[in-house]
Amino acid sequence: MDVLTGGLNQGNLVVTSILLLGLMLVSGKAKMLDKPGILAAAALGFVVGGLGHWTWLLILLGFLLSSHKATKWRFEEKKARGMSESEDGHRSYGNVIANGGLPGLVAIFAWISGDWYNGMWMFCAAVAVAASDTFASEIGCLDDNVRMITTMKPCEPGLNGGFSPTGQKAAFAGSAMIAVLAFMAWMIANNGGDSLEIGLGKTALVAIIGWLGCQMDSVLGAVFENRGYLTKGGVNGISITFGMLMMWSILSSGIFV
Numbered sequence: 001m002d003v004l005t006g007g008l009n010q011g012n013l014v015v016t017s018i019l020l021l022g023l024m025l026v027s028g029k030a031k032m033l034d035k036p037g038i039l040a041a042a043a044l045g046f047v048v049g050g051l052g053h054w055t056w057l058l059i060l061l062g063f064l065l066s067s068h069k070a071t072k073w074r075f076e077e078k079k080a081r082g083m084s085e086s087e088d089g090h091r092s093y094g095n096v097i098a099n100g101g102l103p104g105l106v107a108i109f110a111w112i113s114g115d116w117y118n119g120m121w122m123f124c125a126a127v128a129v130a131a132s133d134t135f136a137s138e139i140g141c142l143d144d145n146v147r148m149i150t151t152m153k154p155c156e157p158g159l160n161g162g163f164s165p166t167g168q169k170a171a172f173a174g175s176a177m178i179a180v181l182a183f184m185a186w187m188i189a190n191n192g193g194d195s196l197e198i199g200l201g202k203t204a205l206v207a208i209i210g211w212l213g214c215q216m217d218s219v220l221g222a223v224f225e226n227r228g229y230l231t232k233g234g235v236n237g238i239s240i241t242f243g244m245l246m247m248w249s250i251l252s253s254g255i256f257v
Helices: 010-029 035-052 054-072 075-080 093-113 116-140 165-188 196-225 232-253
Strands: none
Touching: 010 035, 010 054, 035 054, 035 093, 035 116, 054 093, 054 116, 054 165, 093 116, 093 232, 116 165, 116 196, 116 232, 165 196, 196 232
16 A cells, blocks of 8 residues: 555545544644634645645644644733633634645645646645744733834834744744654655755755744734734635745745755
8 A cells, every 4th residue: 555655546535534534533622723614624634644645644633733722822812802802712714714725735736637746845845834833922912022023123022023932932833843844744755855854954944934924924913914904814724825925936936055
C-alpha cells in the first residue's frame, strides 16, 4: 500500500481517514472546537489529507493542538481581562475557515497540478503564518509592554496592531514549530529529490515566512481592522495568502536548485 504518494490513492486515503477520526474524537473531547467547528475541520482535513497528503494533515493537527494549548495558557487571566474569544477557549468554524481555508486551496491546487512537492512547502508557509499569529495573540496579549507596529508608540494590550517582546518570541516559536513539522514531512515523502541542505533551507524559509506573515497581520490589523475596513478573519486570510505567495514566488525563482 503506497502511503508516500499524495492525492486520491488508497494508502493516502486510509491514513487520512484514521487521522480524521482521531481529529474528531480529540477535538470534541478536549473542547477545542464547537460542533460546527468540528464538522468544518473534518471537511478541511479531508481536503488537506485526501487531496494533498496525510503528512499535511499531521501538520494541520499539530497547529490545532498547539494553538489550543496557547489559547488555554493562563486562560482565566485572559478571560478576566476580556481577551478570550469564547467562554471556555473553544474555536468556531469561522476560525477553522479563516486559518485553514487557504491551506485547503493549496491542497486542491496540488491535486489538480500533480505538484505535491512544491504544494507542501506552500501549504506549510500558509500554516506557519496562522500558527505565528495565533501564538503571538494568545501568549503575547498578557505582556503589558506593548507598542503599535505602525507608530512604535505604547498602546494597550490586546489592541489590533500591538506587539510585545513576549508576543514576538511566541510568534517565532509558532512558525518554527510548523517548520519542524514541515521538515519531518519532507523527510517522510521527499518526492522532490532535494538534498538535505536544500531541505533545511526550505525549512528555515517556512519559519521566516511564518514570522513575517504575523507582522503583516499586525500591520493590517492596525491600519484596516481598527478602522472597521477588515474583519479579523479577513486580516488572517490576507496574511496567510501573503505567506503562501511569498513561498510560491521564491520556489518559482529557482533559488533552490
